[in-house]
Amino acid sequence: MKRNSSAAVTIHDVAQLAGVSPATVSKVMNNTPYVSEETRARVLAAAQKLNFRPNRIARSLKMSRTSTLGLITDDLEGVFTMSMMRGVEEVASEQSFSVILSNSYGDMTRERAHLEVLLDKKVDGIIVLSGYRVRQRGAPALALGDLPVVYLYQYTYDLPVPCVIPDDFGGAVTGTQHLLSLGRRRIGVINGPTHYEATQKRLAGVQQALHDAGVVFDHALVRVGKWYETSGYELAHELMRLPNPPDALFCMSDSIAVGALSALHELRIRVPQDVALIGFDNRNFAAHQRPPLTTVALPLVEMGRLAGNLLLKAISEGTESAELHRVTCPLVLRQSCGATMT
Amino acid sequence: MKRNSSAAVTIHDVAQLAGVSPATVSKVMNNTPYVSEETRARVLAAAQKLNFRPNRIARSLKMSRTSTLGLITDDLEGVFTMSMMRGVEEVASEQSFSVILSNSYGDMTRERAHLEVLLDKKVDGIIVLSGYRVRQRGAPALALGDLPVVYLYQYTYDLPVPCVIPDDFGGAVTGTQHLLSLGRRRIGVINGPTHYEATQKRLAGVQQALHDAGVVFDHALVRVGKWYETSGYELAHELMRLPNPPDALFCMSDSIAVGALSALHELRIRVPQDVALIGFDNRNFAAHQRPPLTTVALPLVEMGRLAGNLLLKAISEGTESAELHRVTCPLVLRQSCGATMT
DNA sequence: GTGAAAGCGCTAACAT
DNA sequence: ATGTTAGCGCTTTCAC
Numbered sequence: 125m126k127r128n129s130s131a132a133v134t135i136h137d138v139a140q141l142a143g144v145s146p147a148t149v150s151k152v153m154n155n156t157p158y159v160s161e162e163t164r165a166r167v168l169a170a171a172q173k174l175n176f177r178p179n180r181i182a183r184s185l186k187m188s189r190t191s192t193l194g195l196i197t198d199d200l201e202g203v204f205t206m207s208m209m210r211g212v213e214e215v216a217s218e219q220s221f222s223v224i225l226s227n228s229y230g231d232m233t234r235e236r237a238h239l240e241v242l243l244d245k246k247v248d249g250i251i252v253l254s255g256y257r258v259r260q261r262g263a264p265a266l267a268l269g270d271l272p273v274v275y276l277y278q279y280t281y282d283l284p285v286p287c288v289i290p291d292d293f294g295g296a297v298t299g300t301q302h303l304l305s306l307g308r309r310r311i312g313v314i315n316g317p318t319h320y321e322a323t324q325k326r327l328a329g330v331q332q333a334l335h336d337a338g339v340v341f342d343h344a345l346v347r348v349g350k351w352y353e354t355s356g357y358e359l360a361h362e363l364m365r366l367p368n369p370p371d372a373l374f375c376m377s378d379s380i381a382v383g384a385l386s387a388l389h390e391l392r393i394r395v396p397q398d399v400a401l402i403g404f405d406n407r408n409f410a411a412h413q414r415p416p417l418t419t420v421a422l423p424l425v426e427m428g429r430l431a432g433n434l435l436l437k438a439i440s441e442g443t444e445s446a447e448l449h450r451v452t453c454p455l456v457l458r459q460s461c462g463a464t465m466t
Numbered sequence: 467m468k469r470n471s472s473a474a475v476t477i478h479d480v481a482q483l484a485g486v487s488p489a490t491v492s493k494v495m496n497n498t499p500y501v502s503e504e505t506r507a508r509v510l511a512a513a514q515k516l517n518f519r520p521n522r523i524a525r526s527l528k529m530s531r532t533s534t535l536g537l538i539t540d541d542l543e544g545v546f547t548m549s550m551m552r553g554v555e556e557v558a559s560e561q562s563f564s565v566i567l568s569n570s571y572g573d574m575t576r577e578r579a580h581l582e583v584l585l586d587k588k589v590d591g592i593i594v595l596s597g598y599r600v601r602q603r604g605a606p607a608l609a610l611g612d613l614p615v616v617y618l619y620q621y622t623y624d625l626p627v628p629c630v631i632p633d634d635f636g637g638a639v640t641g642t643q644h645l646l647s648l649g650r651r652r653i654g655v656i657n658g659p660t661h662y663e664a665t666q667k668r669l670a671g672v673q674q675a676l677h678d679a680g681v682v683f684d685h686a687l688v689r690v691g692k693w694y695e696t697s698g699y700e701l702a703h704e705l706m707r708l709p710n711p712p713d714a715l716f717c718m719s720d721s722i723a724v725g726a727l728s729a730l731h732e733l734r735i736r737v738p739q740d741v742a743l744i745g746f747d748n749r750n751f752a753a754h755q756r757p758p759l760t761t762v763a764l765p766l767v768e769m770g771r772l773a774g775n776l777l778l779k780a781i782s783e784g785t786e787s788a789e790l791h792r793v794t795c796p797l798v799l800r801q802s803c804g805a806t807m808t
Numbered sequence: 809g810t811g812a813a814a815g816c817g818c819t820a821a822c823a824t
Numbered sequence: 825a826t827g828t829t830a831g832c833g834c835t836t837t838c839a840c
Binding site: 190209389 | 519520521522523524526527532534537542543545547548549551552555556559562564565566567568569579580582583584585586587588694695696699721725728731732750751754755756
Binding site: 474476477478488489492493495496520521522523524525526527528529 | 819
């Protein structure tokens, strides 16, 4: 077998073998109606025999559609990025679209360079993804003309494009209601840095749920730190040292919750009997804690899927909606709050 | 501005404006020598003015090279996948290659489908990545002809392709030597499930290092469990209950180490004073433990870079080496072993 | 129902 | 040093 055995079999070869014209083969391959059953069969047989696979590049050049999406992220290391990408890839491949992955590191020069390549390669649309928590940002680093775009885990007012973010507020409401339903009334909150929008939305959600339930919100029970374990550990200690300590801890990240859990263990405070503990994010380690961590999930895969679908829709329909989609954050019930298991 | 304002400006338009032939424009754009400085300047100016960007699809069709890599993974959720992808993306974009991302979920039917698309889209090469710990596997689900391929985080003997995996054995040796250098002699090992190759290599590494140092290896100090926190917690308890307990714990994943740490805290055993603790993987939570976890790093980004470079090299040189590359796992010094900090 | 012809935007001999 | 020509492999009017 010679080296270049892959010497492309083309539509011509098939045509010749089937005794028809290339045009007819094309019609058959694209399931155009009005081809006689008989020729269709002959062509198909020939294609099969030659193991013919249409050259998508040639097709793309002719049709100026590539069935390819660009996905550009500012963080190809972050813990949230991957699940969203997975969602995008899922819906894309369901419609036999491919996705080209680019990492800008949050650097506008790199973003522009990548966007240029994506434009040159004629992708049919682009998803601009942020790996960090929800943020507002401006237009892409390069004017994209009328190429469909959707923003994922971030939003913009500088461009009329669909944006997909989690409903942090609603998630916090859900988590708080859960705690409330379990009879907890003094709910401590360990939050992340205040400059994140998520931090504020989540705190607001707690307040709202408390208010709706007629429970007074005690500011003394709120602590702000980093998103990490160490913060959770220290701040849980602080909170439990209070004269009138909380009977529940709502940690605004699972990492914080794990740190808090460690503090609670150290203090011989039982979870969930003495203090109910709930996290946020649903990272995969949450299931492996003692006790397994109840948490409000970031619907990352769903968000990715939604973004992908919005983009695909924009591509096929040629119209975009500029809506801000907030995806529901569902409660994931495990043991750290003491609710019955399903 | 009309909707289809992006009405592609082509090489013809530039040629016309510059008053030369399309061929000349092409030469200029591709930096072919032997174009007079003067025309080059004129063409460049025209291109600039029209904001001309060559259509890579047309170029690809003509040259049958796409400057695109396919990356197919069996796990677009796993904790190791992302960093490797990042490495691949890095080296690819350094050479202005794009990478198309596909997820097979480890399913051969899906793998074949994705491979077909990648072939149809004429990618220049393919990386087949496993997101789970090192494994041996067979050929791709579809014959790839002479398209360059490299295996990442897995290897095969069914195909003469380069494979890139971490040096688990060497990493375990390094970790053990570190413990030894700190005066520890009774080294407990908490390992993952035995059916992983990594599990065996790492244990072998510990034995080797012990042997080299003339320290006898005590089988009673080895425990096998899952890769998760809960396992680490339970097995650390078991180990510390021993009549003659270990003075160091080598946990073969950071998750296990975190669980073990939790057990040690519970037992009021000080880390590192009473027991030195070392993990494996260098997950990002390792830095946020109390004390921060010393660990043997999985060189995932490096591995991705190497795989990418091998593929790029295979593409440009038209030749592959079928070597098995084991990438060194470096020690990441933090506080859980008591070594001086740098 | 099927085929001939033109062309998507580019590159690469080859000629000049 | 520059232009002419002939495709790359496919789709798509438009005849027949």
